[in-house]
Amino acid sequence: MLNKLSGWHDTIVALATPPGIGALGVIRLSGDKAINIIDLLFPSKNISDQLSHTLHVGLLKENEKLLDQVVISVYKNPASYTGEDVVEISCHGSSYVQDQIIQAVIRKGARIANPGEFTQRAFLNGKLDLIQAEAVADLIVSSTAASQKAALHNIRGKFSEILKDMRDQLIQFSSLIELELDFSEEDVEFADRKKFVELIDIISITTKKLLGSFALGNVIKNGVSVAIVGKPNAGKSTLLNTLLNDNRAIVSEIAGTTRDTIEETLNINGILFRMIDTAGIRDHSADVIENLGILKSLEKIEEADIVLYLFDAGNLEISDVKKVKEKLTKQNKNFFLVVNKSDIINKQNVENLLQSVHEILFISAKENTGIEELKANLFLSVTSQTPLTENTVITNARHYAALFEIEKSLSEIRDGLTNNIFTDLLSLEIRRCLHHLGEITGEITNEDRLDYIFSKFCIGK
Numbered sequence: 001m002l003n004k005l006s007g008w009h010d011t012i013v014a015l016a017t018p019p020g021i022g023a024l025g026v027i028r029l030s031g032d033k034a035i036n037i038i039d040l041l042f043p044s045k046n047i048s049d050q051l052s053h054t055l056h057v058g059l060l061k062e063n064e065k066l067l068d069q070v071v072i073s074v075y076k077n078p079a080s081y082t083g084e085d086v087v088e089i090s091c092h093g094s095s096y097v098q099d100q101i102i103q104a105v106i107r108k109g110a111r112i113a114n115p116g117e118f119t120q121r122a123f124l125n126g127k128l129d130l131i132q133a134e135a136v137a138d139l140i141v142s143s144t145a146a147s148q149k150a151a152l153h154n155i156r157g158k159f160s161e162i163l164k165d166m167r168d169q170l171i172q173f174s175s176l177i178e179l180e181l182d183f184s185e186e187d188v189e190f191a192d193r194k195k196f197v198e199l200i201d202i203i204s205i206t207t208k209k210l211l212g213s214f215a216l217g218n219v220i221k222n223g224v225s226v227a228i229v230g231k232p233n234a235g236k237s238t239l240l241n242t243l244l245n246d247n248r249a250i251v252s253e254i255a256g257t258t259r260d261t262i263e264e265t266l267n268i269n270g271i272l273f274r275m276i277d278t279a280g281i282r283d284h285s286a287d288v289i290e291n292l293g294i295l296k297s298l299e300k301i302e303e304a305d306i307v308l309y310l311f312d313a314g315n316l317e318i319s320d321v322k323k324v325k326e327k328l329t330k331q332n333k334n335f336f337l338v339v340n341k342s343d344i345i346n347k348q349n350v351e352n353l354l355q356s357v358h359e360i361l362f363i364s365a366k367e368n369t370g371i372e373e374l375k376a377n378l379f380l381s382v383t384s385q386t387p388l389t390e391n392t393v394i395t396n397a398r399h400y401a402a403l404f405e406i407e408k409s410l411s412e413i414r415d416g417l418t419n420n421i422f423t424d425l426l427s428l429e430i431r432r433c434l435h436h437l438g439e440i441t442g443e444i445t446n447e448d449r450l451d452y453i454f455s456k457f458c459i460g461k
């Protein structure tokens with residue numbers, strides 16, 4: 001286990017609620033001196049004599065100076081978030097009052113906490129593993145049902161349980177293999193190789209499933225960018241407005257209305273889509289600004305996760321649709337071909353189009369038809385590979401990288417077992433696999449990595 005970090009024994013303090021004016025603010029302290037410090041500032045009661053998990057109303061005073069009327073919550077070690085003595089002061093939500101209290105607490109012996117230091121201490125005290133600690137940060141920034149669900153799943157230790165299971169089973173075999181090494185003179189085999197191969201196969205299936213869930217995990221964590229592109233006047237801005245149910249972008253019958261890109265988020269069934277309205281693309285424009293807009297649209301096609309290519313039903317050339325389809329396929333883009341203004345469509349044209357180009361959607365952005373189907377298609381395109389279920393979804397690149405190494409190592413172990421490699425080499429590979437498993441949960445880590453992970457947290461958490 002790693003050495004406890006420098007500054008570990010300090011008592012730390014931070015504002016846990018957002019800075020600025022609010023009804024209430026919460027100031028949090030953790031460490032050996034947390035309760036002593038409050039005793040020096042809270043004359044009406046001796047907090048050290050109180051039971052853990054109790055609340056106390058009273059005046060906070062530094063010497064004779066009145067600071068605020070507050071509620072003190074007491075959590076005595078080890079039954080607290082950090083595993084240390086924790087005190088939370090619920091005070092009035094004035095920045096001035098909060099600053100005064102924090103300064104008084106510092107004068108009595110605490111120091112300001114680093115970002116994530118409360119959770120870092122919880123981890124170092126064994127209250128949480130690293131997956132759970134990272135999930136706390138994810139939950140704080142979650143903005144959709146899916147990201148909330150994934151974070152809570154990990155806080156509850158579901159992913160950790162899977163890894164613990166794998167680790168326990170591997171350790172069992174690894175100790176038998178190590179035993180064989182101790183008796184290497186006698187050429188005995190304690191570990192049943194056939195059973196071991198079966199176990200490796202089972203673990204490998206789980207690992208591959210977890211690795212496969214990362215595409216969805218990425219979507220859950222970072223959202224999906226969708227560029228709405230097409231010729232001028234196709235109705236891109238109208239579509240953005242209809243999707244958002246808001247008059248966000250200017251719409252007009254003049255071709256070339258949108259000059260700059262407009263980006264807005266859209267929540268579809270708990271997944272965040274970033275919808276990007278772009279300038280209409282045409283070959284010849286004498287307008288310098290419009291040309292810059294067109295260049296930007298082309299860039300957005302490159303960058304977007306999904307391209308939504310909009311055609312104007314009133315001005316539809318089948319050859320155009322085919323050309324666009326070919327180009328986007330060549331670019332290896334995930335795309336949708338959408339014919340807008342289906343309210344004015346020519347029936348013959350539609351039938352021809354349906355016959356010659358598969359997978360084409362018809363909508364009317366203006367009349368709000370086909371929009372729900374379009375949304376359902378967008379949602380399915382990112383969730384169909386790994387449906388949103390109760391299963392663990394990997395949302396963290398650090399976990400993905402370690403799982404990737406685990407999978408590599410499992411396949412080495414499997415090859416080794418089939419080729420009857422030397423027991424010491426086998427043992428080395430198992431240890432490598434265990435090492436990467438321990439890296440994810442934080443059983444194996446180092447100070448720099450921890451500092452990096454926790455530096456991404458909010459102060460006060």
Ligand SMILES: Nc1nc2c(ncn2[C@@H]2O[C@H](COP(=O)(O)OP(=O)(O)OP(=O)(O)O)[C@@H](O)[C@H]2O)c(=O)[nH]1
Pocket residue numbers: 231232233234235236237238239250251252253254255256257258259278279280281340341342343344363364365366367
């Ligand atoms: N009939 C009909 N008209 C539509 C529909 N969607 C958009 N329009 C009209 O088409 C014209 C162009 O719409 P915009 O949304 O500005 O088109 P755009 O693709 O953003 O155009 P640029 O920004 O110039 O590239 C406007 O007059 C809209 O009212 C539709 O579904 N049906």
Ligand SMILES: [Mg+2]
Pocket residue numbers: 236237238249250251257258277278279280
């Ligand atoms: Mg527009």
